[in-house]
Amino acid sequence: IKTQDRIRQLVPGFKFNLGFSGKYFHRGTWEENEGDDTILENVDKFNWFCHMWNHMQPHLYNNETHLEYEMSLNKAFAEAHGIPTNSSYSVAPHHSGVYPVHELLYTVWKKVWNIRVTSTEEYPHLRPARLRRGFVHRGIKVLPRQTCGLFTHTIYVDRYPGGLKKLDESIMGGELFQTIVYNPINVFMSHMSNYGSDRLALYTFESVFQFIRCWTNLKLVSSGPLELADKYFKMYPEEIDPVWGNPCLDQRHLKIWSYKKSCQHLPKFLVIGPQKTGTTALYTFLSMHPNISANIPSKETFEEIQFFNGRNYYKGLDWYMQFFPSNDSVDNKIVFEKSATYFDSDIVPKRVQALLPNVKLVTILISPAKRAYSWYQHAKAHGDPNTLKYSFHQVITANESVVPKSLRDFRNRLLQLIIITYFSKFQMA
Numbered sequence: 001i002k003t004q005d006r007i008r009q010l011v012p013g014f015k016f017n018l019g020f021s022g023k024y025f026h027r028g029t030w031e032e033n034e035g036d037d038t039i040l041e042n043v044d045k046f047n048w049f050c051h052m053w054n055h056m057q058p059h060l061y062n063n064e065t066h067l068e069y070e071m072s073l074n075k076a077f078a079e080a081h082g083i084p085t086n087s088s089y090s091v092a093p094h095h096s097g098v099y100p101v102h103e104l105l106y107t108v109w110k111k112v113w114n115i116r117v118t119s120t121e122e123y124p125h126l127r128p129a130r131l132r133r134g135f136v137h138r139g140i141k142v143l144p145r146q147t148c149g150l151f152t153h154t155i156y157v158d159r160y161p162g163g164l165k166k167l168d169e170s171i172m173g174g175e176l177f178q179t180i181v182y183n184p185i186n187v188f189m190s191h192m193s194n195y196g197s198d199r200l201a202l203y204t205f206e207s208v209f210q211f212i213r214c215w216t217n218l219k220l221v222s223s224g225p226l227e228l229a230d231k232y233f234k235m236y237p238e239e240i241d242p243v244w245g246n247p248c249l250d251q252r253h254l255k256i257w258s259y260k261k262s263c264q265h266l267p268k269f270l271v272i273g274p275q276k277t278g279t280t281a282l283y284t285f286l287s288m289h290p291n292i293s294a295n296i297p298s299k300e301t302f303e304e305i306q307f308f309n310g311r312n313y314y315k316g317l318d319w320y321m322q323f324f325p326s327n328d329s330v331d332n333k334i335v336f337e338k339s340a341t342y343f344d345s346d347i348v349p350k351r352v353q354a355l356l357p358n359v360k361l362v363t364i365l366i367s368p369a370k371r372a373y374s375w376y377q378h379a380k381a382h383g384d385p386n387t388l389k390y391s392f393h394q395v396i397t398a399n400e401s402v403v404p405k406s407l408r409d410f411r412n413r414l415l416q417l418i419i420i421t422y423f424s425k426f427q428m429a
């Protein structure tokens with residue numbers, strides 16, 4: 001509390017955010033138990049956020065009722081001890097469930113705690129730290145978190161890798177100092193042992209703020225999680241849309257991924273269209289091959305999942321993988337997916353490359369004129385207003401400068417095939 005008061009002289013409004021796992025209340029030595037009581041006597045001096053009730057990693061839960069029950073225990077604990085429950089912020093042990101996303105965690109966080117902000121060091125990867133980003137998933141804002149170098153096991157300064165000298169180097173112009181200087185918004189986390197046992201975190205943060213105050217003209221200010229998240233995504237609106245990476249290609253991500261998920265659940269090749277080139281026929285023929293397995297059909301879009309091009313992408317990786325269930329008849333087969341809409345969308349190549357960098361792409365190229373005519377008939381069958389007003393000939397001969405925008409867009413979709421974006425992301429075989 002004294003350190004917090006001193007840090008406030010350097011960073012106006014500074015408050016520690018304390019997370020709690022209620023199961024461990026009064027489970028330490030007598031001294032630690034007294035510490036628990038002292039903290040609770042000073043509950044008003046801090047911001048609070050829920051951690052997991054028993055510190056279990058969320059990706060280890062596959063049952064919503066179980067996860068909800070344990071989160072409710074932590075909430076009941078908070079209410080019983082006068083801890084505020086309305087911060088709308090939480091983080092998970094070892095980043096588990098936050099990224100790679102475990103939908104169950106997001107569902108139950110929203111339900112029990114109305115979580116709207118979280119943070120992680122894992123998106124898109126732990127390293128390099130300068131490439132860490134934020135994203136928004138199902139209304140929950142995920143902020144990038146920075147690394148302070150004080151881990152759970154670093155209880156005493158002589159156990160800090162390289163000792164006090166190395167820590168001071170990091171503070172005085174080294175990694176920690178630079179992290180704060182180069183990131184306009186910083187979120188750090190350390191563990192109670194680092195605050196309690198030999199006050200490593202208190203020493204580290206007070207020192208780095210003093211150093212910044214002394215050697216730079218930066219103005220440090222502090223905000224609560226909701227305000228911080230609003231500021232962050234106003235500053236970086238291009239980060240709001242997530243780009244899902246492949247957990248199977250990242251050892252750390254694989255460790256915090258549910259055992260129920262498997263790399264088998266992702267396709268080895270994609271039939272990307274374009275529409276009206278016979279992709280349904282190809283899908284059907286390929287599905288008959290004994291060594292090949294197609295995605296299971298979607299209720300809305302039939303044999304096409306249409307994940308990478310539209311709003312389905314925001315449903316996340318768990319949603320996508322349910323179309324590739326693992327079972328004896330499918331395992332060891334070559335899994336594929338076909339969505340003819342993948343071909344002519346700017347965003348698809350970037351998303352496909354992030355999730356499936358080694359995927360093979362299959363496209364069918366037919367006479368553009370034949371395809372255009374077929375696509376016109378397809379649009380007509382679906383009641384597209386342009387086809388009611390204009391004949392095929394009128395559409396393809398529409399004068400660029402005089403026709404309405406809706407017809408121009410329609411004509412472009414008919415004729416334009418954006419193949420070039422794929423070629424810039426993938427090498428042609």
Ligand SMILES: Nc1ncnc2c1ncn2[C@@H]1O[C@H](COP(=O)(O)OS(=O)(=O)O)[C@@H](OP(=O)(O)O)[C@H]1O
Pocket residue numbers: 274275276277278279280281340373374377378
């Ligand atoms: N083997 C083969 N060779 C050539 N053309 C074929 C073949 N199989 C299907 N088709 C024709 O492809 C058209 C349907 O294409 P898609 O299945 O890709 O349509 S969709 O985008 O999924 O709606 C559709 O064209 P239209 O008849 O002009 O609509 C099919 O007749």
